[in-house]
Amino acid sequence: MVSDTAEGPGQSWRRDVFDVLKAAGVKHIVYVPDAGHSTALRLAEADPEINAVVLTTEEEGIGYLAGAWLGGERGALLMQSSGVGNCINTLGLVACARFPFLTVVTMRGDWAEFNQWQNPMGQATEAALRLMGVMTWRADDPKDVAPLLRGAATMAFEGDGACAVLLGQRLIGEKEWVK
Amino acid sequence: MSAINVPGGTLERRGVVADLLRERGDLMVVTGLGSPSYDVMAAGDHDLNYYLWAAMGSSMTVGLGLAMAQPDRPVLVVTGDGESLMGFGALATIALRRPRNLSIVILDNGHFGETGMQPSHAGQGIELTRVAEACGFPVVDLVTERQGVEPLRRRIHAKESLNLAVVKIEAVNLPRALPPRDGVYVKNRFRAALGFRPA
Numbered sequence: 289m290v291s292d293t294a295e296g297p298g299q300s301w302r303r304d305v306f307d308v309l310k311a312a313g314v315k316h317i318v319y320v321p322d323a324g325h326s327t328a329l330r331l332a333e334a335d336p337e338i339n340a341v342v343l344t345t346e347e348e349g350i351g352y353l354a355g356a357w358l359g360g361e362r363g364a365l366l367m368q369s370s371g372v373g374n375c376i377n378t379l380g381l382v383a384c385a386r387f388p389f390l391t392v393v394t395m396r397g398d399w400a401e402f403n404q405w406q407n408p409m410g411q412a413t414e415a416a417l418r419l420m421g422v423m424t425w426r427a428d429d430p431k432d433v434a435p436l437l438r439g440a441a442t443m444a445f446e447g448d449g450a451c452a453v454l455l456g457q458r459l460i461g462e463k464e465w466v467k
Numbered sequence: 468m469s470a471i472n473v474p475g476g477t478l479e480r481r482g483v484v485a486d487l488l489r490e491r492g493d494l495m496v497v498t499g500l501g502s503p504s505y506d507v508m509a510a511g512d513h514d515l516n517y518y519l520w521a522a523m524g525s526s527m528t529v530g531l532g533l534a535m536a537q538p539d540r541p542v543l544v545v546t547g548d549g550e551s552l553m554g555f556g557a558l559a560t561i562a563l564r565r566p567r568n569l570s571i572v573i574l575d576n577g578h579f580g581e582t583g584m585q586p587s588h589a590g591q592g593i594e595l596t597r598v599a600e601a602c603g604f605p606v607v608d609l610v611t612e613r614q615g616v617e618p619l620r621r622r623i624h625a626k627e628s629l630n631l632a633v634v635k636i637e638a639v640n641l642p643r644a645l646p647p648r649d650g651v652y653v654k655n656r657f658r659a660a661l662g663f664r665p666a
Contacts (some may be wrong), residue, residue, distance in 0.1 A: 315536070316532065316535065316536070339535050339564075341531075341535075341560065341564060342560070342563065343556070343560050344556030344557070344559050344560055345556050347522075347524070347525070348525075348528045348554070348556060348557050348560055349528075350522070350525065350528075351522065351524075351525035351526075351527070351528030351529045351531075351532065351554075351557075352528045352529070352531055352532035352535075352560075353532060354525075354529050354532060355497070355528065355529035355530060355531060355532025355533035355534070355535075355536065356532035356533065356535060356536040357532075357536075357654075357658075358495075358517055358529070358532075358533050358536075358654065358657050358658060358661075359495075359532065359533045359534075359535075359536025359537040359661070360536060360537070360658065360661055360662075360663045361535075361536040363532070377521075377522065377523070378522045378524070378525055380521045380522055381519070381521065381522035381525060381650075384520070384521065384650040384651075385650030385651055385653070385654045386650070386651050386654070387654065388666075445666075446666060447666055448666045
């Protein structure tokens, strides 16, 4: 499996995701789990100031974050690229009411993918987000994660933007299927 | 085998919703698209109403996020059986969080009213109260008579427990009372009423 440690060279981005969200004033981290998010999810679940909310399907997160914003609070959706497909119609809510929307998407079907069933949605993920009016940034290098996410958070929360940061498979690492 | 067609009920939806929204105080209301939005609008537009016009299945999750962000105020979601069915998973997500200030009222006529009164799953044997119970909702109520409405109204304001009520209403389409469709306006108006400024 992909390493779930925040230690070691090139792995600090795993913690950066959480630290940047926290520094941006995020109080709600809503998610459908993915191995690439496991460090951020563990930190979110352990933080008493953060509501960490597990979802049954990703579009629930869009409604939840809209509601939290109506109530004056910031949040972010963590999901895998396959979940972007589940969000398409619900992203209309973000567009029509210009709700701030910040999501961090771990990519599959993107690079060195063993399971080709991930490829159709993985290859369509960025285009699908853009079709629905979501701005996108891609991180394939560990040093890019924090600045890209910080910038996306600014555009989401200060400018009512819909913003997605995609974490590429080259960043996350190859999933080992056979040991 | 033909479908078992169980009509929703006999209660008149506008009257039920108007009663639920009496003396609403600091109550915040989220409505599912279609008739529940019209019912809430017909009872009187309000800065603390958030009407959904799309994103079917989202009223309960919007209500959850709002209830989590504003834990000291009561939050009411008014939706229908059709919208609830599309957001089925949200019942599980909400049951895990259990916000004490969140009430969900499902106006169940057993039909997709907005699209021509096609029978819904709820009208063909799926009891939404049983689904909520299976998910672990601590308080689940089935309202089939008008006298069940006032206890429900009090429960909404009590903020003592997450609760869900299915109100069995008549399957009729009433004249529409259209809420504002400008989502940005309704959002900013809602937030302003809570003291938050636009970006």
